[in-house]
Amino acid sequence: MTDAPMTAQAASTATAGDILSRHLTAQAGAFLRALPLAVGEVGARPGTAAVVPAAGTADLLRTVRRIGGLLHTFGALFEQTWAQESRTELRWLLNLLALEPGYARRSARLLGALDSLSGTAPEGTGMLAGHAGAPKARALLDRQLTLARTRAHSTVLQELRSARLHALADRMTLLVGEAPLLEAAGGRAPVVLLPQVAAAFTALAATANQLPLQRAATPYGGDGLRRLGAVSPSAAALGQERPGARGAVDADSALAADDAPWCRLRILVKRARYALEVCGRPSSELDELDAVLGRHQDAADAAVTAATAARTPRITPATAYVLGVVHADQRLEVEAARYAFGRRWPDLPPGLDGWLEIPPADGWGHPPAPRTA
């Protein structure tokens, strides 16, 4: 992260391996600096993480995502078994670290939505203002999410002391300056790396084009609440797998299948984003799309929590009614995120094509500036 920019001459003669090694060295260094901080942060917490992860955890999440993305997009240039194993271990750590902040974010989102929907501020009275079920639903959600966060915290605490994490740290230590590159990485950077970046964008575009983006870009089309599954043949497949299944499970399957391609899209946006960073061309457009799809994911997760809470036995009808409103509200947020994505997407491909076809004159070798997300 602290490399000085290369001179134009050095950049023009850099090999793909030079670029990738420099990036991996910087990211592995960041990993090794952040890891003890993150472990300390988790150990020091009583079990309820803040919505924004503490600095060490945030840094660790950031570098884990970037190394994993790099190893995926440019995987053909690395020793295969090593790259595959590294990605598996990094994904494990990512899921582990993301667990607690994920619940914290979900809690903040749901309780915030409830407060907004039941609030009486002059500028934002909600449709549940003063409703008897609102405090009960709030307490129920808070209780269930606090429990989930506490459980997640225990899991994280335990795993952060595991041999598996030590092995991963060793793997990162070895990575500094010594990435196991294949011979193919010896070619000139643009010639070798650009096809990989292009492949990441092709995968992204292919997934995006299977989504009803034009419909999503038309507001209030009902995509979040009423028109699920139109784009996910997997939804029908899921339904067929258990023809006898009735009750709320049907809607859960339909919602999950409807959200799945958007979640997949988010991963592909992140990979494309990190690939451009490797090329020294971070893209604010991709950053924004990533943020929009993050909002989509958070709202979809929060909607599931609201629906699940509504199935808690022995709740009052008033509580259930409020949870129904909150569930619909979060599905509306899902729809709003898809709208935001659909509106931004069409502008993107031409801009990216330009970057990919014409190797940038001075873009190579500049490591991405330290980023905040």
Added chain:
Amino acid sequence: MTDAPMTAQAASTATAGDILSRHLTAQAGAFLRALPLAVGEVGARPGTAAVVPAAGTADLLRTVRRIGGLLHTFGALFEQTWAQESRTELRWLLNLLALEPGYARRSARLLGALDSLSGTAPEGTGMLAGHAGAPKARALLDRQLTLARTRAHSTVLQELRSARLHALADRMTLLVGEAPLLEAAGGRAPVVLLPQVAAAFTALAATANQLPLQRAATPYGGDGLRRLGAVSPSAAALGQERPGARGAVDADSALAADDAPWCRLRILVKRARYALEVCGRPSSELDELDAVLGRHQDAADAAVTAATAARTPRITPATAYVLGVVHADQRLEVEAARYAFGRRWPDLPPGLDGWLEIPPADGWGHPPAPRTA
């Protein structure tokens, strides 16, 4: 309705009184033709009207709205007491006739929404698909709305045999060819009528400009669910009137106060629309705005019904949860209608200004073509 278009010369010399008399004669004739049909239709129904009122009732509603609108907009040109009394009696009949089709429309909207939200069609699986509460909520809504429609039917049946209706029919009979115009109506049509039309548009624009149209034209702003009352000081006033009032009443007041100016706007759009028809310049833009605000009204009314049904004693939590989703869904429809209005509105005033400042060369004296709405 069947007058032949006037020649250009006749049109240019027509007085305001000529124009208004011709319109009132045509509309009063339509009233007298439609009334016995409507009475027969209501009498023949077992108590549950169709969503689209039968032909006689629809014709009667249409003509009652137009005569009432004309008497309001051009009221200064008529004998005051007569115009005021006529408007009161026409409003009474309008409210009476609109009652049963209103419930029928509300029932179709709510049951349709529930079917859509709980449906499993490949192109439109809903977020409540297979939910155990959906059939119960449907039965509850159907029962309550059928009861309301049956009661409304009895009221309408009774009033359609009343002396009050006979008196109104006599009033309409006298109106044919003999509108009690004041001397001021003897001036040239454009000179006399245009200021009245302009006043109708000024009132419309003033009310519209007090609404957050720019915010409404930005989709997913939360206006229907979370940000009520921002534009209605009356909402706060309502709240202050009963500082001790808690519970669902608070939200009901906020929702009613939030919707009220939009309902008022709809009346003003209709008046402007009918005023332009009198000038022989029906406006498809105003027709569309009227339709959009009609959708707003229907969704707002349906939302109230869903919220009220959710307060039925002894319903199951599953039923209440589904009604919460339906309530939010209808508030979303309210928001969508405001969005549609906000998007259309800004284009409108310049076009209307043009019409009002330059009297149309051949527009006067052409009675509006028979309309379907």
